[in-house]
Every structure is written in structure tokens, then in C-alpha cells.
Amino acid sequence: MTPPKKIVLTFGTFDVFHIGHVNILERARELGDMLIVGVSSDELNFAKKGRYPVYRQEHRIRIINSLHCVNHVFVEESLELKGDYIKQYKADVLVMGDDWKGKFDHFSNLCEVVYFPRTDDISTSDIIQTIQNNKEL
Ligand code: C2G
Numbered sequence: 667m668t669p670p671k672k673i674v675l676t677f678g679t680f681d682v683f684h685i686g687h688v689n690i691l692e693r694a695r696e697l698g699d700m701l702i703v704g705v706s707s708d709e710l711n712f713a714k715k716g717r718y719p720v721y722r723q724e725h726r727i728r729i730i731n732s733l734h735c736v737n738h739v740f741v742e743e744s745l746e747l748k749g750d751y752i753k754q755y756k757a758d759v760l761v762m763g764d765d766w767k768g769k770f771d772h773f774s775n776l777c778e779v780v781y782f783p784r785t786d787d788i789s790t791s792d793i794i795q796t797i798q799n800n801k802e803l
Pocket of ligand 1: 677678679680705706745761762765782784787788789
């Protein structure tokens with residue numbers, strides 16, 4: 667009998683895809699046999715941040731889906747549904763960046779919860795800011 671696959675689940679907006687995103691996805695995948703990614707919907711981002719992502723949902727999903735380390739992508743419609751997604755996808759591990767440290771500890775009754783350190787000195791907001799500054803030069 668083949669041993670059961672270890673399923674890793676992570677979430678994010680992944681807007682203006684950058685090396686910090688690559689790092690966390692590759693590290694997440696190394697924790698198991700399958701990596702499933704919940705990509706936040708445009709509406710969820712608007713509700714949370716008061717602005718829409720630069721890259722629209724369909725494009726962000728295609729980018730994440732094109733990565734070797736990712737096995738499946740779905741749309742994260744609500745922040746409140748994480749527990750349901752963990753159960754639906756039978757996740758063994760939930761991975762988040764440490765900007766979320768402690769926020770998802772209550773899911774440790776459903777799966778292992780792991781926070782990875784964020785990659786230093788890069789973020790979508792900084793990239794957007796740099797582009798805006800350059801435009802003004
Ligand atoms: N990340 C990272 N290093 C960076 C930037 C981001 O490790 N320099 C990680 C974040 O910690 C997160 C993932 O990359 O785990 C995706 O980042 P965002 O797109 O900013 O995700 P966010 O909007 O925080 O997630 O349920 C959570 C939501 O989906 C929103």
C-alpha cells in the first residue's frame with residue numbers, strides 16, 4: 667500500500683509576484699508531497715486593504731498554477747473559511763509567513779501550523795512604491 671501523501675496548504679494574494687513569494691512556496695512544498703495554494707480573491711483584497719490588487723485574480727491564479735512546486739490552486743473567498751479549506755483539502759500542514767505569526771495557532775487541532783520567516787527587503791507594497799517614484803522622475 668502506498669503511504670498517504672502529506673498535504674501542505676498555504677494562502678496569499680501573491681500580487682506583483684516576487685522572490686519572497688517564490689521562497690515561501692518552495693519552502694512550503696518541501697514540508698510535504700503536495701502543495702495547495704489558496705489565492706485571495708480580488709473582492710477579499712478590496713474588503714481587507716481598501717484597494718484591488720494590481721494583478722487581477724485570474725492572472726494571479728495562473729502565475730501560481732504555473733510553478734513547479736504548486737500542485738493545486740483555488741480561490742480564497744473569505745479569511746473566515748480557513749478551517750473549512752483545511753478540512754476540505756485534508757491538509758496536514760498550514761504554512762504562513764511570520765507576518766501572520768500566532769494568528770492561526772487555533773488551527774493546530776486540525777493540522778500542523780508552521781510560520782516561515784518573511785524574505786527580507788521585498789514586498790509588493792515596496793515594488794508598487796518604487797514604480798510610482800520612478801514614474802515621477
Ligand atoms: N511573503 C514572504 N516574504 C515577503 C513577502 C511575502 O514570505 N517578503 C509571504 C507572506 O508572509 C505570505 C505569502 O508570502 O505568507 C503571500 O504574501 P501576500 O501576498 O502578501 O499574502 P497576504 O496578502 O498576507 O495573504 O489568508 C491570507 C490572505 O490570503 C492574505
